[in-house]
Amino acid sequence: MASLKLTDLAKTYGGTVNVLNNINLDIQSGELIVFVGPSGCGKSTLLRMIAGLEKISSGTLEIDGQVVNDIPPAQRGIAMVFQSYALYPHMTVRDNMAFALKIAGKPKAEINATIGRVAKTLQLDELLDRLPKALSGGQRQRVAIGRSIVRDPKVYLFDEPLSNLDAALRVATRIEIAQLKEAMPDSTMVYVTHDQVEAMTLADRIVVLANKGIAQVGTPLELYERPENEFVAQFIGSPAMNLFAAEITGTGEITTLRLAAGGEVTSTVPSRDSDIGLSVNIGVRPEDMVVTKTHQWVMEATVNIVEALGEVTVLYFKSGQGSDPLIAKLPGIHNGLRGQTLRLTAAASKVHIFHNGQSLLYR
């Protein structure tokens, strides 16, 4: 129902501590955008700036074309779901949901009708007269969501809404949120999480935040298949993408690379003639690794640890350089690999190339 436009948004605390810089982002009406990033990257701060709970240090924030930098939270047409639910402990579920409407001076009949309707959708009708302390974690989260729905906001803001729930409930509530979005296709939602599974499953587009700025914006699969930089490449996907030092030996539509460790591999990432001899990092996801016997390989290493999960076997290798272990994820069950030295490679379309941390796809 509403679009958001963030232009050169920045956040500075006390004039010196800079936490966010140059945030430029267009959020379309009806989109579900997920902010994801490591802890401390400022994703919650950014959400709170949109909510109006944090002052915007510089830049502009527009909701539906209107600059709202100095408009108080209540008048921005937003509703927020907090990580800790933030239910009013002294009010029943009904009063929690009614609070904003009462403040807005809505007539009683209308309030009751709205609450009745929303409570029914969220299966809260049995719980309306209970206090928050008599609810389970999942129920509390549903009340928090219900409290935002009754206000019929233009934009929904979710601040890590699932992180206080246990694993099973988290999956269930995640699906509920997805269904909720389905039921309200017009509403714009901004969702903050540090959990990439939540991000991948819920988002129309993901915004990866790192180093005080946006590392990449894109659909979940775009981020997975065409990461713009090494940070996004390693942040999205689990286990993280392996990186190997290499040098470009052949250019064109298909790039040929020689690895520092000796192997050779091709990539469908195109390169220019001037790239010959360029030092790059190539990235291969663990699940794209395949065992090979030829000279086309990206990795030759000894298996250190084997995690047999049944559907996949995860191999951890002793890595020559760096502290992160190299990882390969092979489908199915593989026995007796521990201690063996394997050669692994990947299809050319699965080999990413980064120079100075940036993907060669985006230049």
Added chain:
Amino acid sequence: MHPALQGLLTIAFGVGGCVGYFYLSNIILDQVIFPARGKHIARNIRRANIIRPWLFLLPALLALGLYLAYPVFETLRLSLTERLPGGGSTFVGLDNYRQMLGEDKFWEALQNNFLWLLVVPAGATAFGLLAAQLTDRIAWGNFAKSLIFMPMAISFVGAAVIWKLVYDARPPGTEQIGVLNAIYIYFGGDAAQQWLTIPFWNSFFLMAVLIWIQTGFAMVILSAALRGVPEDTIEAAIVDGANPFQVFFRIKLPQITGTIVVVWTTITIVVLKVFDIVFAMTNGQWQTQVLANYMFDKLFRANDWGVGSASAMVIMLLVSPILIWNVYNARREMR
């Protein structure tokens, strides 16, 4: 010996004695009576642990029993007796109570106490809450708080003397040093008023002293409680559109009602026992009598221990239910 030295010596002996008692009695229990060794080691340790709390509580129990529990029963007994000329006493049943109920001064005291009960806890709690909320977000809030808390460190008599100066009246023509009269004259009052002699209103001038003292107490406790209100609920209310007043009255206040009740009842108990302020400022004249001062009058001025004890019992009866409720609420808050 110099009195200050004597005082220091007493403190040293007192504190040393306490530490020594706990330390030595503990050692004796563990080493001599139930040593943690030998054939019955497990049984000994278990028994020592059953006895230990009682050992540590003993001094307090003895002191409280001697100075608190015993006097209650002794007062009850005294209130039912009358002193005979030439020594000794005789049981007179409820005569003392009957005599007391027949006295106007007693009813005046009861009435005044009731008035104090209505005004002072409400005033102190309200001002305390106001101060707690207002000092919460400003840079010099802690300084303001320590100023407001300062009267708590002054004795009631000291506070009474200070406020007597506030209410002071000088003969016409001279400079008024009493703040209240100075203001009164400044705004066109004709002559300095003897504030403390104006019946009915003078009680409120006395109450102002206690409110002044107790506001600091209420503020400190309520300030801590306000800080305990989850920030999230406040932010949620702001997003929900509540203005600062609505946030305070509909979100913050309801979440600290338990603490408010504890503060309110605690001050109520102080009020029921109020003595020093009235004694030092009016001594119950001009219709400012309160129960505790009435008791003092009877007991130590009129030497009528029967009626004095009877009024003491009345005070205790009034305080007890509030005290029980207070303790109940305080314990619930702690959970």
